[in-house]
Amino acid sequence: GEDVEQSLFLSVREGDSSVINCTYTDSSSTYLYWYKQEPGAGLQLLTYIFSNMDMKQDQRLTVLLNKKDKHLSLRIADTQTGDSAIYFCAVNGQNFVFGPGTRLSVLP
Amino acid sequence: GAVVSQHPSWVICKSGTSVKIECRSLDFQATTMFWYRQFPKQSLMLMATSNEGSKATYEQGVEKDKFLINHASLTLSTLTVTSAHPEDSSFYICSARGAPGATEAFFGQGTRLTVV
Numbered sequence: 001g002e003d004v005e006q007s008l009f010l011s012v013r014e015g016d017s018s019v020i021n022c023t024y025t026d027s028s029s030t031y032l033y034w035y036k037q038e039p040g041a042g043l044q045l046l047t048y049i050f051s052n053m054d055m056k057q058d059q060r061l062t063v064l065l066n067k068k069d070k071h072l073s074l075r076i077a078d079t080q081t082g083d084s085a086i087y088f089c090a091v092n093g094q095n096f097v098f099g100p101g102t103r104l105s106v107l108p
Numbered sequence: 109g110a111v112v113s114q115h116p117s118w119v120i121c122k123s124g125t126s127v128k129i130e131c132r133s134l135d136f137q138a139t140t141m142f143w144y145r146q147f148p149k150q151s152l153m154l155m156a157t158s159n160e161g162s163k164a165t166y167e168q169g170v171e172k173d174k175f176l177i178n179h180a181s182l183t184l185s186t187l188t189v190t191s192a193h194p195e196d197s198s199f200y201i202c203s204a205r206g207a208p209g210a211t212e213a214f215f216g217q218g219t220r221l222t223v224v
Binding site for chain 1: 154203
């Protein structure tokens with residue numbers, strides 16, 4: 001079946017850039033997503049990228065897609081304390097398959 | 109983006125009772141709705157997928173008689189946790205997708221269920 005993997009934890013200092021990585025196995029995925037989950041809350045769609053793109057930028061967020069290696073990354077520039085959350089990578093196939101989530105901690 | 113409203117946001121119930129959670133798409137017709145469960149500090153686990161007017165498709169290991177899903181209209185799906193037990197305590201999240209192959213699914217805010 002489809003599999004999506006992420007590193008579980010990331011700590012960065014406020015003002016630095018954060019890079020969250022994701023790998024997936026389903027090469028037929030057409031859309032790939034990044035969701036943010038703050039403590040006790042539901043999911044918030046941050047951004048998504050179509051599989052024929054290799055980069056998408058939206059303000060502080062940059063998504064890079066290496067389709068050959070099935071590798072997706074989310075870069076957050078000038079990371080703030082409000083960015084502390086769990087970030088889920090997801091791919092759109094028959095179902096939405098989620099990665100385990102990366103817990104981002106931003107240190108002052 | 110489109111809005112999905114999930115109700116209630118949190119509920120506490122006694123062991124042995126049943127709890128119904130509603131998921132509504134407010135400004136679009138959801139042909140497919142997904143129900144997820146999230147244990148503390150863990151990722152989302154897909155429980156079932158439901159298409160309007162059809163029986164839900166449950167993931168392996170999910171008891172369909174315990175987690176009843178009804179998707180009677182294009183804007184409403186319900187999840188009923190029957191004869192709830194403390195181990196059913198969890199965070200339940202629904203998502204809704206419009207047309208098949210639509211670019212994204214929209215998520216409800218989640219329901220925190222505590223069974224005492």
